[in-house]
Amino acid sequence: RKGKNQAGGQHYHVLMMFTKVDKSRSLQDKFKVAMLSMVKHGHFLKGEVLVLHFVSDKASQQLGQRMLQDFLQDATFKYEVLFHDVAELTQTLFPIVEAMQKHFSAGSGAYYSDAIFFLSVAMHHIMPESLTHIVQLDLDLKYRTNIRNLFQEFDKFPPGAVIGIIREMQPVYRHTFWQYRKENPQTKVGEPPPDGLPGFNSGVMLLDLQAMRASALYNQLLEPKNVAKLADKYRFRGHLGDQDFFTMIGMEHPDLFYSLPCGWNRQLCTWWRDHGYGEVFQLYYHCDGPVYIYHGNCNSPIPDD
Numbered sequence: 001r002k003g004k005n006q007a008g009g010q011h012y013h014v015l016m017m018f019t020k021v022d023k024s025r026s027l028q029d030k031f032k033v034a035m036l037s038m039v040k041h042g043h044f045l046k047g048e049v050l051v052l053h054f055v056s057d058k059a060s061q062q063l064g065q066r067m068l069q070d071f072l073q074d075a076t077f078k079y080e081v082l083f084h085d086v087a088e089l090t091q092t093l094f095p096i097v098e099a100m101q102k103h104f105s106a107g108s109g110a111y112y113s114d115a116i117f118f119l120s121v122a123m124h125h126i127m128p129e130s131l132t133h134i135v136q137l138d139l140d141l142k143y144r145t146n147i148r149n150l151f152q153e154f155d156k157f158p159p160g161a162v163i164g165i166i167r168e169m170q171p172v173y174r175h176t177f178w179q180y181r182k183e184n185p186q187t188k189v190g191e192p193p194p195d196g197l198p199g200f201n202s203g204v205m206l207l208d209l210q211a212m213r214a215s216a217l218y219n220q221l222l223e224p225k226n227v228a229k230l231a232d233k234y235r236f237r238g239h240l241g242d243q244d245f246f247t248m249i250g251m252e253h254p255d256l257f258y259s260l261p262c263g264w265n266r267q268l269c270t271w272w273r274d275h276g277y278g279e280v281f282q283l284y285y286h287c288d289g290p291v292y293i294y295h296g297n298c299n300s301p302i303p304d305d
């Protein structure tokens with residue numbers, strides 16, 4: 001169901017952005033933590049395969065392949081590693097996402113090289129039809145459970161949902177939607193959980209590519225005129241790429257998204273606590289229940305266990 005059945009065994013696909021890693025010691029360290037913890041807790045059934053996709057430039061790929069030889073040593077499961085050239089993907093992606101870039105990118109123009117930050121938004125057009133489900137993951141994660149369990153969440157998608165995602169754990173969208181909230185004082189937009197709409201974090205995303213392809217609504221929302229309409233309605237101006245796009249369309253159409261338990265992407269960044277939002281911070285940051293994946297976003301240290 002979730003993966004391509006090649007030679008009878010189910011394939012579980014995950015994808016990570018992996019660019020300019022050769023130039024960043026910090027990204028290399030994060031990658032090590034992520035892969036070693038994924039391997040340590042990873043268990044699959046006989047015949048199943050974990051397929052690791054990386055979107056990469058040539059230099060990062062070379063380094064990545066060397067590092068993976070080491071990190072995958074102790075894997076108790078079958079795996080495949082696939083590198084995708086960031087330049088090739090960008091070529092296909094740019095025309096689809098160009099119009100939305102100005103609303104959700106830093107700076108004013110729609111820079112060609114920024115298109116890749118919107119890969120998840122159009123993943124259903126980028127990957128072959130035979131690929132029906134993929135999980136996109138940041139590099140600054142630490143796994144505390146079997147990654148295979150995350151794929152079971154696809155089975156919990158209600159009808160109409162196309163993406164599984166975890167709420168944002170800082171009041172960043174309380175900030176971004178400031179003007180809309182002022183003009184609509186009763187709105188749930190940007191309010192904290194459990195009753196509000198705090199927005200989404202893109203560190204862990206379950207993309208049901210089959211559902212994304214089939215959803216007339218989702219594909220309409222990708223059209224430039226509809227993106228502009230919503231950005232205008234919500235007075236939205238962001239710089240976090242796909243995360244901003246999903247957050248904005250989620251305000252209008254929450255049913256497109258299946259909201260996973262917060263423990264699947266326990267974000268640790270506290271930047272907004274010290275930048276004007278200390279008073280409300282805990283309402284957003286708080287996450288009850290088991291932590292399955294830590295997310296050391298904005299370079300936050302991850303607890304040892």
Ligand code: UPG
Nearest residue numbers: 016017018019020138139140201202203240243297298299
């Ligand atoms: N990445 C690269 N090369 C880079 C920088 C980033 O491959 O030079 C990838 C990598 O997979 C990384 C991801 O992009 O994990 C996200 O970038 P990162 O710097 O880790 O962002 P975060 O500080 O984790 O933070 C926030 C959100 C995150 C979101 C990102 C978008 O928490 O979910 O994807 O902002 O800008």
